[in-house]
Amino acid sequence: MTAVIESKKVTPEIIEQLRQIVGKSEVLTAQEDLIMYAYDATLPEHRPEVVIFPHTVEQVSAVMKLASAHKVPVVPRGASTNLSGGTVPMSGGIVMTLTKMNKILEIDQQNLTATVEPGLINAEFQAALTPLGLFYPPDPASMNVCTMGGNVAENAGGPKCLKYGVTRDYILGLEVVLPNGDILHTGGKVMKNVTGYDLTRLFVGSEGTLGIVTKITVRLLPVVEAKRTLLAVYDEVVDAGESVSAIIAQGIIPTTLELMDNLLINAAEDYAGAGLPRDAQAILLIEVDGYDVALDRQVEAIIKICKENKAREVRLAKTQAEVDKLWVARRTVIGAVARIRPSYDMQDVTVPRSMLPLAIKAMQEISKKYNIPIGVLAHAGDGNFHPLMMFDQRNKDELERIEKARKEIFDKALELNGTLSGEHGIGNSKREYLKYEYSPEMMAITKGVKKLFDPDNILNPNKVVAVQ
Numbered sequence: 001m002t003a004v005i006e007s008k009k010v011t012p013e014i015i016e017q018l019r020q021i022v023g024k025s026e027v028l029t030a031q032e033d034l035i036m037y038a039y040d041a042t043l044p045e046h047r048p049e050v051v052i053f054p055h056t057v058e059q060v061s062a063v064m065k066l067a068s069a070h071k072v073p074v075v076p077r078g079a080s081t082n083l084s085g086g087t088v089p090m091s092g093g094i095v096m097t098l099t100k101m102n103k104i105l106e107i108d109q110q111n112l113t114a115t116v117e118p119g120l121i122n123a124e125f126q127a128a129l130t131p132l133g134l135f136y137p138p139d140p141a142s143m144n145v146c147t148m149g150g151n152v153a154e155n156a157g158g159p160k161c162l163k164y165g166v167t168r169d170y171i172l173g174l175e176v177v178l179p180n181g182d183i184l185h186t187g188g189k190v191m192k193n194v195t196g197y198d199l200t201r202l203f204v205g206s207e208g209t210l211g212i213v214t215k216i217t218v219r220l221l222p223v224v225e226a227k228r229t230l231l232a233v234y235d236e237v238v239d240a241g242e243s244v245s246a247i248i249a250q251g252i253i254p255t256t257l258e259l260m261d262n263l264l265i266n267a268a269e270d271y272a273g274a275g276l277p278r279d280a281q282a283i284l285l286i287e288v289d290g291y292d293v294a295l296d297r298q299v300e301a302i303i304k305i306c307k308e309n310k311a312r313e314v315r316l317a318k319t320q321a322e323v324d325k326l327w328v329a330r331r332t333v334i335g336a337v338a339r340i341r342p343s344y345d346m347q348d349v350t351v352p353r354s355m356l357p358l359a360i361k362a363m364q365e366i367s368k369k370y371n372i373p374i375g376v377l378a379h380a381g382d383g384n385f386h387p388l389m390m391f392d393q394r395n396k397d398e399l400e401r402i403e404k405a406r407k408e409i410f411d412k413a414l415e416l417n418g419t420l421s422g423e424h425g426i427g428n429s430k431r432e433y434l435k436y437e438y439s440p441e442m443m444a445i446t447k448g449v450k451k452l453f454d455p456d457n458i459l460n461p462n463k464v465v466a467v468q
Contacts, residue, residue: 046091054098060177114220119149136221138166152171172218225292237262267333271333375388
């Protein structure tokens with residue numbers, strides 16, 4: 001798809017002022033450079049007019065004051081692993097890449113907090129915490145490349161979020177630059193804070209439409225004593241879904257409870273060679289953690305429940321190497337589908353976990369109806385599943401079928417009392433569908449919040465909601 005510019009608002013004079021603010025070497029204008037910042041992990045491509053790399057909050061503030069004065073769109077960007085079109089510069093303008101603001105500013109072991117900059121890679125943060133006996137639970141599948149700022153913008157989830165919660169549950173305070181350049185500080189290090197409106201939580205998950213996060217204070221946890229990892233194998237996908245509900249109903253909350261269907265099992269195995277059973281229609285990757293003495297009983301209970309729900313086999317990983325192989329397969333499977341088809345469309349609808357078997361069955365029916373391969377990958381324990389539709393974007397007929405299938409996936413999720421997004425956000429790709437979940441009153445309030453923070457609609461415009 002050709003990368004195009006939607007508007008021309010950045011004048012040579014503005015570019016020169018940007019160079020004065022962030023430095024000449026931190027401003028890109030060559031077309032071959034701009035193309036690299038025209039897309040994220042979705043299909044649309046729209047070229048910005050200039051790309052900048054600030055290093056300080058003062059620079060971010062100065063850029064926003066300049067952009068506000070000239071009504072120039074600004075799209076904040078991290079690693080752009082975004083899966084809803086949230087970092088595509090649909091209106092041209094300035095792409096502000098925050099990857100050079102990547103420091104760990106403080107790790108406070110007494111208060112179990114840390115303060116980091118937005119460009120820090122999630123996995124690098126985790127690696128710095130491990131020797132201290134600490135960890136930060138939110139672990140997106142893209143953790144090896146995604147940034148902490150992007151995680152905040154999208155309220156990112158991950159496999160461990162079944163037990164530990166999502167990004168929002170660990171953010172204590174933020175430094176945010178508003179669209180007019182003002183610098184706002186919310187929250188702090190305290191564990192309890194009910195003073196006034198919770199603006200911290202408002203910014204988390206706002207997808208870069210209300211402010212640019214430049215500093216993040218997070219809550220940490222001590223590393224757990226032990227863990228066990230299991231692989232349950234099924235001849236029917238629905239049986240795997242039933243097992244998920246049964247495990248939770250027994251009062252067992254695993255750390256992770258991940259589901260992959262046959263299509264994705266084989267894609268992962270082709271790439272990672274982890275020893276997954278190629279003939280299985282579904283697998284569950286289950287992990288529990290806690291005190292070592294208590295885990296064996298949990299494992300026994302989980303194995304019993306899985307077998308009662310028609311699991312043909314349940315394996316317990318015996319070595320760290322076996323565990324690592326399983327997780328490599330899980331975390332790389334999305335990229336591995338390129339071996340099947342050149343393009344994919346991945347959604348992240350969420351339903352009540354008891355409805356997951358019905359949702360999976362519906363995905364199979366939609367796949368047959370539109371003759372499109374749809375793999376099912378799920379954070380099954382919390383009902384968040386990823387229908388992965390595979391196609392060739394050069395085929396117009398397939399693109400039309402993909403659009404129809406996408407609408408049916410959203411309709412089915414809402415019919416089952418679910419939601420359009422569990423962790424990827426609305427961005428640009430789901431913006432037109434939001435009205436099917438939100439009432440007119442909710443839409444009006446959402447637009448009102450955007451207008452309050454960004455009256456000129458310059459910060460990541462036309463994402464989440466369209467405003468005039």
